[in-house]
Amino acid sequence: MAVSSRETQLLSEEPNSMFDVPKISRSTLNEEVYEQLKQALMSGKITPGSTMTIRSLASSFGISVMPVREALRRLVAEHVLILLPNRSVALPVFTRQRFNEITNIRTSLEGLAAEAGASEVTPEMLEHMNEMTRLMESRGIGNHTETLAWNREFHFTLYRASNMPMLVKMIESLWLQAGPLLHLQQRVFAEKKTPIYVRHHQALRAIKDNKPTHVRNAIVGDIEDAAKIISAAL
Amino acid sequence: MAVSSRETQLLSEEPNSMFDVPKISRSTLNEEVYEQLKQALMSGKITPGSTMTIRSLASSFGISVMPVREALRRLVAEHVLILLPNRSVALPVFTRQRFNEITNIRTSLEGLAAEAGASEVTPEMLEHMNEMTRLMESRGIGNHTETLAWNREFHFTLYRASNMPMLVKMIESLWLQAGPLLHLQQRVFAEKKTPIYVRHHQALRAIKDNKPTHVRNAIVGDIEDAAKIISAAL
DNA sequence: TTGCGTTTTTTGTGATCACTCATTACAAGA
């Protein structure tokens, strides 16, 4: 029985020191697989249109098919992967129509989140968002992955302030779907001269001035600016 | 081996109610379970806050745990059920905050879908929407379930016209989450005098006049009217 | 070489078993 491949894999033993350990959260294998696949998708490692089989993924992870199954089904439920009539899953290709639809939805939802979050941003959050923008500007060339992470943190700090957890989850799902393209965007960005994040500064200013509508417009503008770049390169 | 309990269970040949649902696809067991659970949730058969175990559901369905597992995980991924820290699933209770959040998101997304769909509605679709409204008005009292189905058909005919399939799916997910409350709404409706669907007629008129913005306003108004009723009864 | 029918392999789905963790019940000691 090749049963106990569990202990050798993925189960990072936390030392768990007696007091004030706020988080324990033992993660399951399917969550690990889910995260790994998400990571692979976000970084553009998987080419759109390619299918993937449960067994091959399982063997490459060194585990059985069960956790992979659940992770794939979850990604399908989140519309990141699609279920072919063969019942096998694939990363959908990005048509311009699909991209436009996602962008449309994003402006609606992220506009809502931005406007709702604007008036709830604490000074600490504002400073955090400032810091993210500064980092992005200082590292304008290269290091796409880090820049993407900072950009993400900028946006979601604002969104989370809205106290609308379901909305934030939905937006996360949309970002995940658009993942490979965000990478593309960053590449295009890098080819240009040092990018100045005008929309970010607009948003920050509008938050300070307590003008939620302006914050919404800045964020929507940010999304649409990026969409224009991507759409041109599609 | 009680293996072939498959044919005896769950494969209830559905007479395929009411509208041409082109369900040709042979469904798997987990899809069946998923649909059954969805149905149970929509009709308010499951009280919010109650937890459910995989094994008990499996035995009551007369099948093994696997399909139930996948169905539950899917519903969790769609935010219809929530995953407790115990890793058991539960139907979340509806706080007023959660309800307001969903309503907020609904107005954004359904407003977008309505406005986008307005200019794409064919005469046949318009007549179909008219028919649905007529049916709802003719059967003002009683038969909540049918009325809900007609209302759903009215809305989604418009939304589907937008040619934004992902958006439609997201809205469907939101309706599913709000399912039990929609039932509540219908009950409140029935207690009142014969409801006149003002917003529906506004929308129909605006479609005929080719004024997408007005269509959006009518739909958003419809959602908010209903939300007011539900919120009062919450 | 090409086209088609057959065989073999692959792959998803579902069942069953084993394992671990969580909760509960219970009993022993303070």
Next chain:
DNA sequence: TCTTGTAATGAGTGATCACAAAAAACGCAA
């Protein structure tokens, strides 16, 4: 009586097996 350690039960997770359908490989004839 209250607390606490231990056993028992319950429940989710993952591995393995079995089966059917789809896909691929193969062989043979035109």
